[in-house]
Amino acid sequence: MDDIVIIGAGEAGTRAAFATREAGFSGAVTLIGAEPHLPYERPPLSKPLEGAVQMKAICTTEALEAAGITYRPGRTATRIDAASRTIALSDGRALPYGKLLLATGARARRLACLGAERALDFRTYGDAATLFSRAETGGPVVIIGGGLIGMELAAVLRGRGIPVSIIEAAPRxxxxxxxxRFAERLHARHRGEGVRFHLGLGLTEITSDAVMLADGTRVPAETVVSAIGVLPDVALADRAGLATANGIVTDAFLRTSDPHIFAAGDCAAVSQPDGGTTRFESWRNARSQAETAARNMTGAHEAFCAPQWFWSDQYDLSLQVTGLPQSGHQSILRSIAEGELEFYLEDGRLVAAAGLGTGNGVARDIKLVEMLIAAGITPDRSALADPAVNLKGLLKSARAA
Known part of the structure; x- marks a missing residue:
């Protein structure tokens, strides 16, 4: 039996299903999704179009049928029997597998204060539809959490003239x-757009019309959104006896502690050369891990090594980060017409970069930096700082060397 079953029909799971076919696999492929819809992308959920939440499908029904992928929406896996290699589904069926991919993603982290049940999560299409429907009343919205999702939502809501406050336990x-550098610039832009911030404060209660802070401040709220991060969904893996630690632990080839089971996407904690594990929470990494896992499930032996990358759009500004900038890195700034780039060096080697600019102004430069990082260059610092020095030229020189 060589059937492949994939649990989770998000970006990672769906991309993996198609990647098995691209790798030449001809056996049965089954994709199990908990939601009743076709697989859809999550990033557009925070960017409604003309007031309507976007459901951007990853694929069509016709594409699934053409690839010979059996899609089972509206179902969950309740148990994995690793010994017999079968999965129990919520509809009562048992599904056998030869290789299994866990792409169970992550779930919203829950608040622990009084009245926490009044806060809306923001993770699924249903969550987004509920939030933007309530926001149509124009009443004040309080967002708990000043991370990327919280700040993106604030930008969208302010663009529609809705009063927004952000509560963040951290000092910024x-x-x-x-x-x-870029966090402060985005913070300043939000303040300029009228977002009110309550920083360095916890909350004690969510009432029917306000959020109460630890210092006694009352923040009026018609709608409250919880955006305090996510937790990897490891419940199924735990019940199956797989190794977990802030995610489903995998080796560099995305195999779990059971050689017949792989993991990819937000749920996967991938082993690193230094002995630790890392979870990569981004659209591109979910896709890259899915493709690697699919090839390995069909016979390859390929280590996952794609660089970290994410983006965030807030107002007319676009942030892009590649690699993992650290406080101990040497930073070098470059001003460009559309914004600013910051490069990060470790022992002289280029390892990361970030850019903030209007529209897509930094996208091309960040893509070139990704290729420079992959080339392992030790650049001249003055060349990185000089806008007149073409990054494409640096890349050509690095490749020639």
Missing amino acids: PLGRAVPP
């Missing part, structure tokens, strides 16, 4: 993923 927003 965007503190975890965004380099400080």
